[in-house]
Amino acid sequence: xxxxxxxxxxxxxxADAATAAGGAVAGGAASGGAEETGGFTAEAxxxxxxxxxxxxxxxIDRSAAILTALQDAPMTAAEVCRRLGYSKSTTYRLLADxxxxxxxxxxxxxxxxxxxxPGRRSIATTNSVLEHLRTLTSESVQLWVRVGEDRVCVxxxxxxxxxRVSRGVGTVLPLVDGGSAALALCGPGxxxxxxxxxxxxxxxxxxASVAVTAGGILLALCVSYPLNREPDNVAGAYRTLLSQxxxxxxxxLEGSEELAVLKDIARLALGAKxxx
Numbered sequence: 001x002x003x004x005x006x007x008x009x010x011x012x013x014x015a016d017a018a019t020a021a022g023g024a025v026a027g028g029a030a031s032g033g034a035e036e037t038g039g040f041t042a043e044a045x046x047x048x049x050x051x052x053x054x055x056x057x058x059x060i061d062r063s064a065a066i067l068t069a070l071q072d073a074p075m076t077a078a079e080v081c082r083r084l085g086y087s088k089s090t091t092y093r094l095l096a097d098x099x100x101x102x103x104x105x106x107x108x109x110x111x112x113x114x115x116x117x118p119g120r121r122s123i124a125t126t127n128s129v130l131e132h133l134r135t136l137t138s139e140s141v142q143l144w145v146r147v148g149e150d151r152v153c154v155x156x157x158x159x160x161x162x163x164r165v166s167r168g169v170g171t172v173l174p175l176v177d178g179g180s181a182a183l184a185l186c187g188p189g190x191x192x193x194x195x196x197x198x199x200x201x202x203x204x205x206x207x208a209s210v211a212v213t214a215g216g217i218l219l220a221l222c223v224s225y226p227l228n229r230e231p232d233n234v235a236g237a238y239r240t241l242l243s244q245x246x247x248x249x250x251x252x253l254e255g256s257e258e259l260a261v262l263k264d265i266a267r268l269a270l271g272a273k274x275x276x
Contacts, residue, residue: 059094062084062086062090062094063094063097063098063103065084066080066084066091066094066095066098066104067098067103067104067114069083069084070104070112070113070114070128071114071128073128073131073132073135074107074111074112074113074128074131074132075111075112076110076111076112077091077092077095077112080095080112095112098115099112099115102115103115107132107244107248109244111132113125113128113129113132114128125252125256125258126143126155126249126252126253126258127155127157129245129248129249129252130142130143130155130156130157130221130245131157132245133221133223133241133242133245134157134158134159136241137223137225137237137238137241138159138160138161139159139161139164139165139223139224139225139229140156140157140158140159140164140165140166140167140223140224140225141156141157141221141222141223141224142155142156142167142181142221142222142224143155143156143219143220143221143222143249143262144181144185144209144219144220144221144222145217145218145219145262145263145265145266146175146185146217146218146219146220147266147267147270149174149175149176150172150173150174150175150270151172151173151174151175151181151182151185151220152170152171152172152265152266152269152270153167153168153169153170153171153172154169154219154262154265154266155169155262156168156169159225161229163226164225164226165202165205165207165224165225165226167224169265170265170268170269170272171269172269172270173201177200177201178197178200178201179197179200179201179207179209179222180195180196180197180200180207180208180209180220180222181195181207181209181220181222182200182220183195183197183209184209184210184211184220184222185211185218185219185220187211188211189211189212189213189218190211191210191211191212191242191243191246191247191250192210192243193210193211194208194209194210194235194238194239194242194243195208195209195210196208196209196234196235196238198227198230199227204226204227204228205224205225205226205227206224206225206226206227206230206234207222207223207224207225208222208223208234208235208238208239208242209221209222209223209242210239210242210243210246211246212246212247212249212250213250214249214250214253214254214259215253215254215255215259217259217262217263219249219253219262221242221245221246221249223238223241223242
């Protein structure tokens with residue numbers, strides 16, 4: 001009887017020990033599970049931070065895509081949506097932010113184009129105005145600067161027509177040779193004053209111009225074209241377009257680094273001309 005009792009007590013003790021051991025294992029597993037859960041929580045936090053960074057990068061990428069598109073040509077907000085395939089809400093939010101920081105501006109016709117920040121990216125902003133004018137007129141557009149008794153072409157965008165009038169950047173022409181740009185550069189620099197000529201310098205060509213003063217520099221914005229494509233009403237076709245573009249150019253150029261660039265182009269062109 002004693003042996004049986006002792007045996008039963010031993011079995012009971014072993015069972016208790018096993019139970020305790022099992023509890024310890026379970027506790028260890030639970031503790032390990034908690035540690036692993038803690039690890040996953042940390043990883044989830046890391047993923048959340050990475051997702052936030054990804055969103056920021058996405059905003060930068062989309063904003064850069066908008067600026068690249070507008071560098072090609074001015075557009076409406078709806079055209080930006082269609083071209084890039086963004087939702088209206090996303091596009092309008094990005095455009096509003098870009099306008100707030102002056103990366104882009106809305107012109108008088110409602111088109112969005114590159115703005116003056118940072119430091120007015122000279123070639124992009126000036127050329128975008130000329131390119132827009134070319135789009136509206138379907139003709140070549142030049143920007144001329146007066147230097148003494150000469151005029152120098154400092155910006156040029158050519159028409160897409162096979163037959164077109166072309167004036168390369170750096171072209172130097174005496175004012176006495178005539179042409180609408182020369183007449184405009186001999187005037188007061190009022191963009192509301194419109195000048196047009198036919199075959200003034202080259203047979204079979206015509207042009208229309210207005211002048212504007214920016215930072216003390218007199219410039220002429222000129223649309224040139226073959227005479228066989230001249231509109232029936234030249235002033236009606238080009239006066240308002242040229243005047244609006246000239247006013248926009250003035251606002252972009254005032255106080256910008258571009259004026260120094262234009263001066264350098266003119267100076268180098270004149271220097272090259274004077275060399276034997």
